[in-house]
Amino acid sequence: MISSSAATRPGDGRATRWTGQRERRRREFVAAALRAIAETGPQVSTAQIADEAGIARPQLYKHFDDATDLQRAITEEAALLVTTALRPLWEREGSAMQLITVAVDAHIGWLAENGNLYRYLSMQSHSGRDAVADVRTVIARQLTQLFEHYLTLFEMDTRVAETVAFGIVGLVDSCTAQWLETRHRVPRAELAALLTRWVWRLLDDTLRTGGVELDPHITLPPPPPRPALRPA
Template sequence: MVQQDGRQVRWDKHNAERRATILDAALAVIGEGEPGAEFHVQQIAARAGLNRTVVYRHFEDRADLDRAIRAHIADDLTAGLVPEVTLDGTVNQIIRRIIAAYVDWVVAHPAAHAFAAQELSGPFEQGTDRIAHAVTDILELAIALLGAELDDDERSLVDPLAHGLVGAVFGAVRRWVSREPRLPAAPVLVDLLAQSVWNLLDGHARRLGLTIDPDLPLVELLPATTEPTA
């Protein structure tokens, strides 16, 4: 029985590794084409060094393969973006760093981004939700650190607001990358989007009685803490 279990573990590991190889090959094939260009399973199989029938052993059909590819793309995006959602630096640096990470990824992977964004209600939406949840966490932490007093309605709005901000930025970048020529230039796009996000956050902060200098390190914006007693 133990021996059979061991064989099953090795077989599962082999299947997982082969599935990952197929998905990596799919990303490579997509990346070699223009955004929106059609690609075939045979191209993925050849890139992975496998037979086409072997590819389909790991997926129910082409639709299942496409869903897995989109999920793989979303995972790659979030893996690079979520670590940038921190409170390190000034407010402007925080906002710009997060937006720049997304724009840089899109510029580097326009075809993969276009393929993933074709189905916004699937894995791509789940990926943006993960990023929005991270932004929600950082907003709630910043609110707590700054000592802002929110009522129940204002506190319940933080999560929808974070999702709205992420959705607005993603929507603007999706539109920007789909146009030719891509204007303004990517660094200018990042600056303008960062300014738009700050304008909205600053409006909410002022309504709560907070005046925040976005060019000061966040640690310098925190209220003075009580000195520890001996």
């Protein structure tokens, strides 16, 4: 007869299989939650998520500790989607104006297509942490690395890179988030043009302060590939 302790000993593999199955099911339920948020809105209920997943509501809690655990998993996945969508921007080749234009348009485009998901992120706070702030931080850190590369190339002090990066991300994200709620007032193309111009002026001022006058339309050497960052 096999004892209960023998049945669950590390070597028999059943605990590992259960852990793997649980993680797979968690991912499936999170994917269902993202679909429910997109369709229903940021106030989505656990019952609506369960309906989208095709299960009874109590079954969710066989795979999540509680509602907070489920919300945290959804938030982490949504944040990862944002940063993954923007990752190719940090490895592009082009002029400063081209890079700014593409980055601004990509950010506006993501929010326009995923408005409910962004609103959901804005509503979530776990252990005193702001989900949107976490995403902004990851994007700003990616941008910091990019700026450090070019400031080094121009033989400038790289200490300003982080401050400039966080300033630009805050500007673009806050303006776009506000536009998301009142987009009928300003057409998307006009918003993109405004933000592109403002970002360039901020960068141009930073460069000129360091003694560099850069033509925004000349092609810059591409940055080196870097590992992707993700929300902590």
